[in-house]
Amino acid sequence: MTAAADSELELLAAELPIAGLTFRRLHLPDDAGRLAELYNAAAIADNSGESGNAADWEHWLAHPSGMDPMTDALVVELAGEIVAYAQARVDRDNDGGRNYLTGGEVAVEHRGHGIGRALLHHNERHLRVLAATHPAGLEKRLESWSYDSQVRCNRLLESEGYETVRYFFEMLRETLDEIPDLPLPSGLEIRPLRPDQYRQVFDADVEAFRDHWGGMDETDDAFNRHFSGPNFRAELVRVAWDGDEVAGVVNNQVMTGYNEKTGARRAILNGVSVRRPWRRRGLARALVADSLRGLRDAGFTSAALGVDADNPTGALGVYEATGFVVERSGRTYRKPL
Template sequence: MSEESSSLTWRPLTRDDAKASADLLNAMESVDGFGEYYEEEDTLQELIDPYTDLERGSLAAFDGDVMAGFMTTRYQPVAEEVHRVVMDGGVAPGYRRRGIGSRLLKAGVAAAGELHARHHPALRLAVDVHKPESLAGLAELLRSRGFAPVHYYQRMERLLGDAIPDAAMPAGLRAEPWSERNDEEFRLIRNEAFKDDKLRAPMTADSWRSKITNQTFRPAASFLLRDEASGAPAGMLVTMSWDADTAATGIRDARFMFVATMPDYRRRGAAGALIGHALRAAAEQGYDRAVVEADSASPVGAFGLYERAGFAPKLRFVSWALEV
């Protein structure tokens, strides 16, 4: 441990750290430039996540009242075969290269092990980290602890001032906006569509409320596809938007967090029509840009689907994993 690192105050995070967390993340953004800004309400949402055990699974370094770095871990309430604990964190630009990141990573792996022992001791453990590929020094740090890259994702963007191509809705399907009545269908479609993706655990109702239908959720730009004959849900698109991003950049983004179709409705043009429908709605509602994150190895060709809808790649993310 470096002398500078040991001179800091180290303790688990609490809900009262939301403002300091937002300040740290915004300081990181000013240097790293990934297009992600935060308000206190945004970071508080992360701190009150029902599956983030702050006492056992977090650690932060403070220099007085300033947060120099942090680490959080999030366990899965339900898991099969492999329990995947997601780790997040960062170090403020002025405190980098002092050993803080290394200490936080080591603590995160240890915390993941403790959470695993409490919740799913009979399963195998994997610790996941999802970060932009261009984050300086991250790859070397993760490799030094045994992490390996396992998946790649591409952030793609589309300006909404451009002409939006018309994609006819397949016969027998209709789009309806999100409502409290169909909310549970959104969640079930998400879980069914990604059930074979080992990096996306099923979302419980609590997790859905915490992660999705919070203050960043935009119901008017979120849509469910329904089979008119059977009434069955066929697909969905969830839109979220961060006010902090708009305030910092002047650009109002519609982030398509989930775009999913049920297996029986794939390869029929449903996803393309749903994206086109959401793009037009977002433009009409005053959004300036649409943003998605595409799985580079998607079995249903997500990258090409978004390209055809006018999206262009901007930033690549890497999912790293430590199999324990």
């Protein structure tokens, strides 16, 4: 651990003089399962629906977006038990700016003692140090994300000057019955995905999402995270081809942690993208419908996805037309750095 990291933890300890509370950096892979337990318990209390397992956390921390797990995250313990976690990340925004993301969780039984606020202050200090190393001309803003049901978190962020700038929906198709028959546009076809095509498909997905609000991680870590790990199954991914060109992609993945926790057989349409030349032709609907049939045939019984409530390409209507309904909503908060 660097001297700077030591001083960060000393500042945090001074802000949280709670007897027995200790602060440290991550110990991997040992912390992965304990972090999954922390977040799963919080999800039940907050009705956020999230569930992960140790493998999910190990995969994320092996291929993180915009952070170094050894310096940009920390663990809070009490009597050897993890009672809170914080992480700070940096995203490049599609508008050319930088988003400095603060996130974390506090165990339900340890809320109300100022831990969450102190971790937010820590993350902000840490992110300002990182921001000072980036070009001065960039627009820089602090950012966080939460579900509407996370009332305490929302109240904390708003009391610290964060404002809602965007809303998002999580949508659910409770069954995979009565899937609409929506053919692909003329000239396009869906083919099985081969490993030698992973990078081309990833690059096409990145290109399509550059038109969307926010940022899209284009790093090798993002590539490796999307095309490997416990939730990735190549046969579930749907890619529409126009000759040798990728026209659209749906990166369907297994919700392994959620399924283990609940006994469900659910998958997630983890990103639906269509490149500009092939938009407004019904390709997204056809890809979603074919994805649902593929998931049903693979033994899944329900499907989920997330969508920007103000998506400029009409994604919400596409998902409603293919049988999805809004299950819960969340929001992005920002404030000037």
